[in-house]
């Protein structure tokens with residue numbers, strides 16, 4: 001459908017595996033809450049199947065088109081681990097990370113909330129320590145994700161392979177500042193995760209910026225935790241966290257753990273935000289393409305739907321974002337042991353929003 | 355005390371914080387099980403206090419002496435995070451990591467076992483999925499721990515800081531081989547943790563060696579898991595793991611999580627093994643110096659004591675290693691909500707061994 005003059009253009013990349021299935025439900029919720037005319041959706045056929053058919057991952061012309069949309073909705077990309085047909089990481093790096101880097105998605109935002117009644121792998125003793133409701137602000141354009149590394153004597157007993165973590169004051173400051181702003185709007189507590197006792201160069205930089213910017217946020221209480229200690233904290237008492245800020249790889253690791261302890265990656269939403277607004281931001285569930293359950297209609301679309309709340313908030317439609325969050329929370333609260341099929345969950349949430 | 359001609363020489367580095375407290379109990383257990391004459395202990399005064407007094411972290415002469423002992427027992431080193439007096443990481447890098455690198459501790463061995471009755475942050479539903487008993491074989495001499503990185507324009511808004519992960523076929527193969535050997539002697543399952551979809555250079559190397567060596571171990575079932583997915587697996591069903599092999603940093607992160615889910619780092623032992631036998635191996639609890647509870651006599655010495663089982667096994671005293679493990683297991687089983695003070699726990703276990 002064509003949008004009206006005032007409608008925003010949303011690029012939709014369903015991707016691989018369960019990606020398209022959960023994305024369909026996310027768009028259903030988006031249309032239900034914002035009305036049929038608020039957004040114009042443009043589908044982009046990208047992912048494993050496209051690559052197998054054409055050898056293309058993300059053509060330059062498509063990247064150029066995407067540059068001009070108002071936001072991108074992404075399902076999931078990536079072949080099954082060990083898949084013979086697709087080189088490891090080709091889609092992740094050629095599509096997902098390519099978009100994060102090309103569109104300067106400096107702030108990778110990942111909220112975690114443990115809703116009452118949601119099954120968690122944590123014990124009752126841990127859960128009863130306090131409400132679990134935090135957000136990880138993960139840096140998205142630097143660190144070990146730059147693709148800055150190499151190998152020599154590949155395939156031989158003398159092979160040497162390196163990976164370089166690249167960190168700049170510019171990159172660290174903008175994400176740290178974003179995190180402080182979010183902390184100020186929340187419970188005013190922020191935790192930096194790093195490993196500065198070993199990674200002294202990057203660690204010193206992160207520490208310095210964290211403390212310097214922190215001086216401007218006297219109302220926000222800041223603390224530092226080593227990434228390994230954070231693993232323990234996350235399972236022993238996750239209620240201690242409000243805003244977490246960390247680098248790209250530590251953020252990748254800690255957000256999967258965060259998702260697991262708050263009901264699983266079926267529920268974990270994320271936003272890849274371009275802070276300057278020059279490029280479109282991108283909204284996606286934290287989970288991957290889950291090839292093992294693809295095509296069965298059993299993937300949980302909740303994370304994809306919650307990502308639409310992040311999209312709406314980003315586009316200034318805060319009321320609608322809150323309505324999605326509320327509808328998701330209500331649906332989760334009403335779920336039995338079996339939440340239902342992908343479309344059943346999507347239909348229930350959309351019905352609440354209509 | 356002087357040792358007999360046949361006694362082995364053990365260097366003892368109590369270190370900082372709770373390090374000396376738990377080490378005393380570890381040695382108590384060691385003497386109880388092996389007899390007073392089996393080992394000659396030589397104390398080395400190293401750590402924060404020594405540095406503050408003399409400005410020395412690990413003098414070359416001490417390093418030279420340590421080279422000739424049969425094994426090293428280490429408590430914990432490291433100042434409190436944010437400690438004003440000691441530069442971040444100075445002791446960790448100048449002492450702990452220095453020893454691991456100088457003595458080529460390629461295999462960092464970290465067993466995790468959830469004993470019945472031990473409080474775990476995981477729910478009953480997770481724990482009842484199966485026995486949790488696995489070992490992480492962490493590479494100890496490469497990766498991001500090499501100290502290979504730098505910074506320019508330090509302290510300015512133009513700062514650039516890098517950290518380099520260095521991986522060699524030589525280094526990867528020896529630890530992977532060690533892990534396969536351990537898997538063969540256990541339940542014959544091995545999991546490689548990495549992030550090869552992003553860290554393609556290092557990831558390809560790890561994958562290749564893992565698969566190549568795996569061909570020689572046709573009786574061992576191998577699989578690959580991304581480090582982020584491993585976070586989920588570890589809290590959702592840790593019983594799925596037998597032997598995990600991974601790089602230095604991923605190993606650091608996953609072993610703290612492993613320790614947390616199997617009763618806390620108060621119980622997690624580790625060995626830093628020099629596979630060639632050219633240099634002494636080192637045995638230490640996974641936990642750090644815990645400055646917040648130091649000096650109160652409340653630190654749990656169990657991890658330090660269990661590390662002595664790893665030491666005994668390494669020195670070929672397998673029966674005595676088994677006796678320590680059994681004594682620890684029995685003590686844990688008999689503990690109430692309060693396990694007792696550091697010395698109470700140590701005395702109880704030593705009494706069992708005497």
Ligand SMILES: CC(C)[C@H](C(=O)O)[C@@H](O)C(=O)O
Nearest residue numbers: 078092096252286551552582
């Ligand atoms: C698919 C992968 C490249 C990606 C990442 O590592 O960032 C994913 O794990 C995520 O967290 O969004």
Ligand SMILES: CC(C)[C@H](C(=O)O)[C@@H](O)C(=O)O
Nearest residue numbers: 197198228432446450606640
């Ligand atoms: C103290 C620190 C340098 C060390 C490490 O990172 O290896 C510790 O966390 C460990 O796991 O032994």
